[in-house]
């Protein structure tokens with residue numbers, strides 16, 4: 001169901017909100033409705049640009065009273081493009097970016113439109129950080145509500161493991177605080193259950209001493225070294241300390257002067273490593289990966305944590321067409337490595353990438369049912385992310401992505417990270433929640449029985 005932007009509902013929204021309410025044709029409407037994945041662009045009936053919890057409450061009340069479809073935009077980086085929906089009311093939180101750090105308690109409270117770049121900027125002023133995504137333009141909100149994996153997660157846990165509390169506008173318009181001590185069942189559901197239970201207006205995180213410089217960087221190898229490189233990588237990660245996070249990416253080699261021309265544009269294996277500890281120990285821990293064969297480039301060095309967090313920003317720009325397919329793997333046997341190496345070259349689409357993301361460490365020491373995020377026993381996340389500019393390439397590149405994903409299925413454990421689901425994967429929502437799905441469905445019945453918050457990877461209320 002969609003609503004007409006000309007009717008009295010727009011006036012009610014404009015009367016009730018402090019922030020602007022934009023309809024098609026208004027200045028700023030197109031910028032406000034834009035989400036990261038251009039393939040899934042939609043035209044909401046109206047965009048409510050909220051300035052705080054009061055605006056969010058007003059928008060939720062009006063949506064509920066008039067039975068309007070409602071989407072929620074934090075950082076706008078959902079792979080499934082769900083923060084904008086055709087004919088819906090978009091609750092746009094993207095101007096709510098304030099972050100307040102308390103260096104004494106090593107905590108920070110951020111508004112729900114903050115990106116990880118906003119958050120890191122404030123916390124790093126105090127030499128502090130919490131685990132966030134590997135791209136700084138990703139929203140804290142959607143990322144944390146689904147999980148939150150990044151360079152610090154093996155050492156300090158997922159973003160949601162570091163969430164101490166949240167302020168939430170519920171479907172009935174009430175405003176609640178959720179933590180381990182207050183509304184604990186809601187807090188359980190927020191940590192992994194996505195946007196199913198309400199609109200979070202602010203998040204409070206535990207911080208840790210990080211940086212300002214960390215030993216990190218990329219080690220690039222030609223495809224000729226890929227199979228042997230992945231086997232070495234698997235063996236290193238099997239015994240790795242929590243402080244080591246090492247992604248194995250496959251990317252197109254960028255045309256930069258530090259890399260010989262002959263490799264430009266070729267597919268390459270790219271170890272992206274971080275040691276979140278003292279640099280001397282890090283040098284030792286990283287030695288096996290750095291001394292493997294003759295890399296095209298070894299860019300490992302002490303660098304600002306905020307720079308590390310922006311490593312992939314340029315390579316994942318807004319406005320391209322993207323497609324995402326993921327698995328979790330419990331191990332990385334030679335057969336899985338061979339499947340990756342056979343499929344990954346050539347990599348279609350100029351922005352495409354494929355990567356393995358080690359789990360374990362602090363992520364794996366949490367019980368799978370302690371939060372709504374269940375994938376604590378997986379050894380690796382595996383993600384195929386294809387990106388290209390032109391719609392006429394959609395079919396070819398999406399077919400390639402699906403075929404590769406299917407070829408990896410025999411090596412996967414059946415689970416999937418909810419934040420990596422595509423728009424065509426609603427059938428996998430139960431796999432994303434595994435043993436926690438039934439509890440989430442009961443919570444949904446308690447907090448949102450009419451499924452007002454359904455423009456997400458939806459958990460339907462049990463009836």
Ligand SMILES: Cc1cc2nc3c(=O)[nH]c(=O)nc-3n(C[C@H](O)[C@H](O)[C@H](O)COP(=O)(O)OP(=O)(O)OC[C@H]3O[C@@H](n4cnc5c(N)ncnc54)[C@H](O)[C@@H]3O)c2cc1C
Nearest residue numbers: 074075076077078083133134139141142143149195200456
């Ligand atoms: C380039 C790129 C890199 C990424 N890298 C990582 C990574 O390293 N690690 C990782 O874990 N994930 C990563 N992700 C996935 C990312 O965590 C998810 O796409 C996440 O949903 C993005 O959050 P957002 O707020 O930017 O998105 P949005 O599109 O704004 O929100 C996504 C969904 O979350 C819900 N939501 C958002 N804000 C709120 C709120 N305040 N209250 C209630 N519900 C809300 C809504 O259902 C919304 O549809 C990456 C994504 C991209 C595009």
